[in-house]
Amino acid sequence: MPSSHRAPGRRRAPGRVRRLPDGLSSIGTSLAVKSVAGLCVVGGAAVALTVPAEQADAEAETPTAVAAPALASAALAQRQGFEAASRSRAERDAAPAPAVSAPVGSAPVKPDPVGVAGVKAVAKPTPKPEPSPESTGSSSSSSPSAPSGSWSGKTTARCTNIGLIPNAVGICSAVDSLFGPPTIGGRRATADEHGTGQAIDFMIANASQGDAIAAWVQQNVGKFNVKYLIWQQRYWAPGEGWSTMEDRGSPTANHYDHVHVTINY
Secondary structure: OOOOOOOOOOOOOOOOOOOOOOOHHHHHHHHHHHHHHHHHHHHHHHHHHHHHHHHHHHHHHOHHHHHHHHHHHHHHHHHHHHHHHHHHHHHHHHOOOOOOOOOOOOOOOOOOOOOOOOOOOOOOOOOOOOOOOOOOOOOOOOOOOOOOOOOOOOOOHHHHOOOOOHHHHHHHHHHHHHHOOOEEEOOOOOOOHHHHOOEEEEEOOOHHHHHHHHHHHHHOHHHHOEEEEEOOOEEEEOOOEEEEOOOOOOOOOOOOOEEEEEEOO
């Protein structure tokens, strides 16, 4: 009699048990595995889609609770950035400006000297004073002033015996008394004023004596009716002034050693 005892937990389905044909068992197993895998994939995707949607719904329901801390942190960071920028600007304004070096070659350059090399400036000489005008109103003479003394009117022996006309004797005696020239020349046998007794030659000891005699004669032309005088190759007549004469070839001919005076009739 067969035993009716069976293993616990296992029960046979009622009805006739059919066996799968050979080969179908492995195919069925493979299909079962693939089906289960496909269900797992589909179920996982569904879970993945469900969780973010639910989480998004939860975040959407409480936006203030989640966003408030982030906004507070951003505001704090912004305020700290403003404070740091203000401190940096204050420190920069308080700090002294850095020294700046002058660029190379910016120093002033001394200009080169202008002018001709080796030429030294010379001060302008002081001009000579203009001689005072003569009492007759004629041009001035370059001769020095005559002595302040006046002629006494007394004729001298050297002037009375040389064949001169009266006015010529008078001026000859005056010059002889005041200046004492070494030699006096009067009338001689020529066809000029010396031949008529109008001309006198006062031979001089030096140029200063000649300058003094010429100046005195210029100051007394009216008293003795002087026509002209010659001194140092220059001709002078009342109202005309000095003029240079031509070169006659010698100091005597050019009147460098004597003063020539001619008197009118």
